[in-house]
Amino acid sequence: MHWLNILRAPWCGLTLEDLHALCAHDHQATIWQLMHACEGLSEDGNMRLQHVAAILAQAFSHQGRMPLRRWIESTWLQLGGGNTLISAGDNRDVQAFFDLVEKLANGHALDFVQLESAMQKLYAEPDITGSEQLQFLTIHKSKGLEFDCVILPALNRKPRHPDSPLMLWEEVQADGKTQLLAAPYSKNKRSDAPNIYDYIKQLEATRANNETTRLLYVAATRTIRKLHLVATVKRKDNDEITPVKQSLLELLWPGVHQFFATAQARPLLNNGTSTLAEFTPQLMRLAKLSVPHLLQATQPIKTSVNPTHVKTAEQDMTQDALAADKGTLAHLYLELISNTGLAKWSAERIATCKPAMEQWIQQQGHHHAFSIIAAEDVIALLHTTMASKDGQWVLQERENATSELSIATIAELQVRKKVIDRTFVENNVRWIVDYKSEPMSAAASHDELLLRAEAYRAQLESYATLFTHEAYPIKKAVLFLTLGKLVTID
Template sequence: EHGDLQGGRRFLLAADDHSGKGEPTLYNYLQQRRAEKNLLEGTRLLYVGATRAVRRLLLTASLGTDPRTGALRPPPARSLLSPIWDTCQQQVVSHDPAQLPAPASLPAQRPLTRLRKLPVAMAPAPQAQSGGNVPDRAANLTERSVGTVVHLALEELSARAILPEQVSDSDRQRWRAQLVRLGLWGDGLAAATAEVEQSVLTTLAAGGAGRWLLGSGHRQAHSEWALTSVDPEGAIRELVIDRSFIDAATGLRWLIDYKNSRPAPGQSLEDFLAGQGAAYREQLLRYRRALRELGPEPLRCALYFTALGHLHHLPELDLASLAQPHADV
């Protein structure tokens, strides 16, 4: 049993009194309670809004009229105005709908007079510019992918206590998976995998420079060494040095950058090395600036060509000591 809005008492649940067809049901009761709840919530919102007025409250509504009497029709039962309609309907001031002014007639526009029709000027397509030995991204995908995987392979080998003489099947599978992730497939994938294997085998060749630079007997050895430096202009640079270590036998710190390139057909090794040294000189200088304050050891800079197994030392970039003043040459 509960109280309704009129203060009466009503049953919530009671024994079936065998009411006839069409009598209120539990479903109708719940629907009515939901409607009462919405009505009370609307009244609360109206009260909150109306009590915000400081000096004057003006409520507006759009109401229909009875076509026979012309009187205003009561607002819908679910509207915010309905709960207070009985109280305020005597204060309602009715206004006739505003009549929109008819659009002013515009004068007819005069046709556009063309003095002369010029031909369409077609600018010639710009000629392709050679970007200073910048290869096309799609054309050198295989070359870039091979270089990336060779770098990863040498980094992994440098972490081993003992360098292997040969590569294993698991090595080949890992390199192939890495090349697939870089976008290679089909015949290009097979050729790239073979090229990576050949570069690694060349590096691991007995008596070669590769086994020495990857060996575990060095001090302060780093592979793919990420550094942050500030250049002379004050710009912050993020660097990754392929290989750096202090040779335990000589005390020299080596700064080595890997390259997987090789001489063009008909190009001598001497000309190739000279061109590569000039091309990557500025890059090595940036690396050298980042390393020069790490210790007093003398510094040597070199390029290591993985496909050739050749370590190309650049003596013009040597530093007798990282601590001594010097100029970038």
């Protein structure tokens, strides 16, 4: 089923007819095997299938050679997953999923039961483009607020009550003293006569019902002008209608039952004339399949290098581009180090990453000769940063720490993405740290570093505006990776 989902998804978008032609006649082979020996597909379906198969084949060849999150995410991007997103909120939701994969990954393996359980607690972020006039709140969150119009949906649902606990207790007054009345749960009662456990449980139920009444009062009194009460009630065989027991609607029933009594029932089906097409999900797919332009350069570039001419413009990118890519690579490794823990990254482990660094530099379009030097420079940056007191302090594990935090904002009707290198809360202060890998003299004074950091004030202040909703004061700083020194901008 997972394979069929991949082939039905927008980045492939096979029709049901093509999916049937692919796998209906051979129930022994895997879908991956059938993808390489398919017949009977439409011309469009065959083109789409071969495009996806080529990308997946390349992904399988890289399995185990890169972090799991990057392996899955890069495959998704090459398939065109990014082109299927509609809003900035979609991008944040996708990144939240990949962040979760990175957090749960055990090397190159992933516990799918653990992932599914964790995803149940993963909620979509608010839509930053949405109107502030509409807010979704729990009743508890709405306490103390007022709105022109309040809508209370699903009043017919029964509040969830906990199962019978193993032990119940109640403080009671006896002989002028407070005594503890306790009773264990008994699964096999010898008679139907009530016992102490039943008595205490009834007290708890009464308290719960009183709390439900209080919540309904809180919700109904949040409105200034209009209050909409929404609920559904099923008619019994004798045409009688009654609310669900212990629901909010039951509390309101004396005042609203006449509205339900006179309401016209809506049929669930359209006179029995529904067709299969009405239950078939609409196919949504990319009109044109191709590897995104920005990712096409990630394919390994094979070239021969003449050592006497490696610096010519025709044979290589500019030194500025190489410096930028070195900075990007350093950022990627600092993110990995901060996420996995400083203690796991010795100098020896960093050194073993050099071949991967060289390959990454080459994939950006640089010659092999330059990739060797660039990888050595990145390793030196990492060593200096991790050996410094400031670097260790910035990268240390914290509960609210995040690296390479991507936040989308709306400016002039356009979505703009800002990426914060490192942010965390320390002693009730929000820190925003920007990494800079530019060459700096080891003899540079604090004043010289402060002057250089001032050049990035506007950038850091734009990041700070993203956290103005928090109650924490904000500190902005630049971490110069070549020196391992943190400079704070007041």
